């Protein structure tokens with residue numbers, strides 16, 4: 398919290414005293430906003446702007462807008478000095494990746510809902526229309542609001558019944574990375590996708606300017622192969638893992654220019670699981686936890702950040718390493734799609750007549766996975782309708798055996814736009830390649846005798862050959 402006087406002295410430098418003096422006025426609402434206790438242990442968000450409302454912050458002038466890959470930012474209009482937003486809760490026929498669609502619940506035709514973006518000191522009015530078949534309510538996760546605006550159905554307010562539109566209105570007294578989600582029949586509505594990110598920019602930015610400011614929300618789903626409705630009661634066996642509602646190869650890359658300062662704001666509203674998100678090629682610093690800033694001196698460096706359910710974590714790094722870099726949840730099941738999670742363990746098994754026997758019971762059955770599961774996506778075998786059973790996509794060098802919560806950070810020199818620049822061109826001498834006999838002889842003193850394992854031999858010597 399900084400004093401009003403200090404706020405103005407900062408503002409004079411950045412915005413000019415005359416302009417600010419002419420436009421600053423209070424549009425404070427009727428509800429008591431609460432005075433911060435004069436107690437150093439009271440955390441009142443990351444407040445800069447005391448208890449005063451300011452003119453609505455403008456993109457490009459007061460802040461650099463965030464980017465929501467595969468998503469969008471919720472539009473607003475200013476009415477009487479208040480930023481007005483409209484969320485429409487509704488069923489959405491959502492594509493997770495090419496080949497897999499399901500009927501989810503989201504907002505304004507999207508899963509997840511669009512990112513809400515505002516500026517500290519803004520007063521916001523958010524209308525929520527309920528087009529779902531059951532009641533709902535929306536909670537502003539991490540945003541400090543009056544109790545009656547907190548959105549817990551029954552506790553904070555009445556349920557928003559189907560067909561009704563509710564009005565939330567509050568002033569933003571903090572900045573940082575927050576979220577919003579349904580807080581009525583939570584298990585069902587969150588499993589079906591009813592959430593989004595809520596970004597509040599500082600009124601008076603401090604610290605280095607960020608060039609690329611990305612928003613990525615994690616979630617997980619259970620969608621049985623061939624069905625079109627996520628299973629809302631699933632507790633453990635999630636088979637579709639997403640960033641911003643998309644599974645790789647459906648995730649859009651995060652593109653940066655060489656030298657850009659990149660911020661990524663992670664949020665996790667998965668039903669059950671925490672996600673350790675790992676970035677290749679860089680070390681970042683964790684700059685925010687649940688939206689609150691970490692003082693620069695104690696920002697921890699790392700390249701994996703654990704984002705637990707209900708948390709946000711914000712990281713920053715300099716994009717000083719050109720290339721195509723993987724960024725993904727490091728739980729290996731979270732980079733698989735659908736069938737990979739419950740395929741039978743056939744590694745080392747000689748299938749023999751198994752196909753024939755089983756196909757009598759299960760028409761079309763085919764044993765697979767005897768030498769690992771990497772080939773399954775690549776084989777391009779016919780898959781059930783509306784499914785992404787296996788993993789991956791064709792990459793520049795080979796097939797990429799990854800799915801789910803996986804995306805690519807693309808850093809390039811000489812970019813003219815932030816559109817997908819395609820695959821990285823590796824400079825000579827910087828690509829792993831097949832070793833030549835000459836190199837092997839020179840460095841190892843021999844050419845290794847290679848004995849690729851017979852994919853059936855493990856079971857052969859156990860006398861369990863069914864053939």
Ligand SMILES: [Cu+2]
Pocket residue numbers: 670671672673726727728731802
């Ligand atoms: Cu994960």
